[in-house]
Amino acid sequence: MYDIIIIGAGIAGLSLALKASENQARVLVLTKKQKITNTSSNLAQGGIAAVWSPTDSFESHIADTLEAGDGLCKLQRVKTLVEKGPQTIEQLIKWGVNFSRNPDGSFHLALEGGHSQNRILHAHDLTGKEIMRALNKRVQANSHIEFVDQGQVCELIYSDFQGEKRCMGVKVIFAAKQVTQVFWAKTTVIATGGAGSLWPHSTNPPTATGDAFSLAWRAGATLESLEFMQFHPTSLYNPKAKRAFLISEAVRGFGGILKNHAGEELMNGVHPLRSLAPRDVVARAIHTEMSQSGKAHVWLDLSHRKPKDIRAHFPNIYRHCLEIGIDMTSDWIPVVPAAHYSCGGIMVDSWSQSSLAGLYVCGEAASTGVHGANRLASNSLLESVVFSLRAWKKIRSELKNLPQSWDYAKIYTPDHRISFKKESKWRRYKHKLHQIMWQNCGIVHTVKGLEKAEREISAILQEISSLSTNKISVELYNLLNQAQSSLLIVQSALQRRESRGLHALLDYPQKKKNMEKTVRINKNDFQPR
Structure with missing residues (x-):
């Protein structure tokens, strides 16, 4: 049994893997694709925001973040994000990241939208690629980190432990090998990225279809602020x-x-x-x-x-x-x-712990509360590292109190419904879902459009669910995830009857004081709080 299973190999996942391995934890990193570079992290261009210049201040960075977040940022977590910025940069440099420098050797600090100061450290316009290069080099040379690629996590396995429901591992589909396999761990971490590819025009890799949202929702974890999808202007x-x-x-x-x-x-x-x-x-x-x-x-x-x-x-x-x-x-x-970016996600506390014991979430898949209703440029890479390192601190304190193995037979009953027959008939549904999201849940919405999207996605989900009672192909499983995540986003948007940040509702063009709260959703309860 592993100490930690990390689903995803972007900056959040690899930062956590490295820090855990430095403390001799046994780590498994699962990736959906063969190449570790097929992540949103690798595509990040701009940089990582941090207070580095002597003329800048934590107060200024915090104020800029709160201004962008439009009333919904969690203040204490924003303070944590910003105040951990300089030491996070130092950690990345220690891991081998080369940021762009001025002729005098100082770091070149760029300016981006919403920032009042030049505070963006970058590696020309390939910052994500440079950070991933450095992290990947270190993790590949680390004997405590095991990689398993081309596997799609299809289920979080959970059971009762010491009076509460706890995540104990994952079930993975390996389509190329035509097998499924269960991996057990003391702690599971989701770091799969966001959901940008639920829309047809996206800067994200095609794998970013909100798998994390569907996985967590089915397991009973709480999600929040899904209505805040950031569309990059350019x-x-x-x-x-x-x-x-x-x-x-x-x-x-x-x-x-x-x-x-x-x-x-x-x-x-x-x-x-x-x-x-x-x-x-x-x-x-x-x-x-x-x-x-x-x-x-x-x-x-x-x-x-x-x-x-x-x-x-x-x-x-x-x-x-x-x-x-x-x-x-x-x-x-x-x-x-x-x-471009999912500002909401799986709800976590200040240590990246979800509402399901044993399940942590880092990076874009998480809703830490630092972005509020709109993310400030270049805060995402900072968030990925800061809260991944915080997650490790909490996980490390828990590991010593957990058993070395679970009672597998009592926890999990094998499911033999997976089919490895390739099917292309599901593509038309994927195209339809793309069009629904673009037309009705894009940059601006209407209540009528969102309600139309809810009806149409629900009908698609019901239709494809009825076809999955016997054998489920990998393509059908992906489609179920896409439809479920799309529906959760639309339903969250319908709960916010105002316009705020990234959520522009033409029927309600103004902000409402009574909506200065997050919309949370889980299988048993769906109420704005």
């Missing part, structure tokens, strides 16, 4: 691309100006920070402009900056744009919003 408009390519917030921090098709500055008069306004404000402004003009995108202009500086700061974005015929040193970049 993904590259390219209808031929399978996944939206992110144009980093840092491009606007470097002076990029959003413009409409008449060449007018889009954000002038919309927000005092103009193109550097918080993401929810910018995304809605772009959505409004596209709706009114009938155009498929708006423009981002960086051509007034020196070409050599653009190429030096954004080598990856520059190369990618050039591949499709756009020279960002002279051409305007066509941009459009895309689903």
Whole structure:
């Protein structure tokens, strides 16, 4: 039996694995795909926010985070996030992360939307990739960490232990090997990322379909704030691309100006920070402009900056744009919003413990409360590391009081319903779910649209559930997860009868004082609290 099973191999999962292994814990990391780089962490461009400059302050970073969160941030956890920032950066440097530096050797601190100070440490425009490189190098050389890839966790196994329900392991489908396997652990950690790929236009990898939400919900854990999906304002408009390519917030921090098709500055008069306004404000402004003009995108202009500086700061974005015929040193970049980040998730306490004993959640899959109704740019990578390291502190204190093995026979009865026959007939349902979410649960909503989405997704879920009573194929299982997670998000959105942060409800365009609370959902209770 393992001390810890970690589901997911992004920055949150690997940070926890490393810290646990440094203390000789036996760790298993499970990944859905073969390549460890197929994560949202690896795609992160902008950077990691932390108070590093002597002219910056914790108070300023906290204030910026609270302003973006629009009244729903959990203050004490925001303080924890920000105050742990400098030592988190030091830990990443110790693990081998190379951040970009100025000619004098100091770290180059970038500015991004919603920040009042330059506080974004980065590795050019490939920060996530650099952090993942360093972490992956260390975990691969660590004998206490075992990796098992190409496995999809389909069930959290739980049973009674000392008077409470406790997660004791996971069931995994290995489609390529056509087998299922159960892994047992003293503690299980979900670090699978978010749900951006429930929408057809997303910056996330295709695996980000909210599996964590469905897994946790079925096991009886509480979820919260699922209605707050962040749409990044600026993904590259390219209808031929399978996944939206992110144009980093840092491009606007470097002076990029959003413009409409008449060449007018889009954000002038919309927000005092103009193109550097918080993401929810910018995304809605772009959505409004596209709706009114009938155009498929708006423009981002960086051509007034020196070409050599653009190429030096954004080598990856520059190369990618050039591949499709756009020279960002002279051409305007066509941009459009895309689903990007789940601000809500599985509810956790300040130590990343979920409402189900033995189950911890880190990274984007968790709802720590630091983002509130809208995430401040580059706080996500910081959150992933800070709360993963806090999770380890709590887990370490528990391990010594847990048995070396569970009574497996009493806990789990094997389920032989998995079919490994490949089926493509489910694709039409996936496409339908994508369209429902984009049309009715996108950047702006209406009550009528959300209710329509709830009916249609419920009907799809009922139909495919009726087909899963005998054998469940891997494709059908994925579809069940997609439908269930989509429904949970829509139902959460229906509970919030106001507009706040990322949740823009046209029927209720104003904030309500009595809605300064989180919407929580579990199998037995669904009430705003």
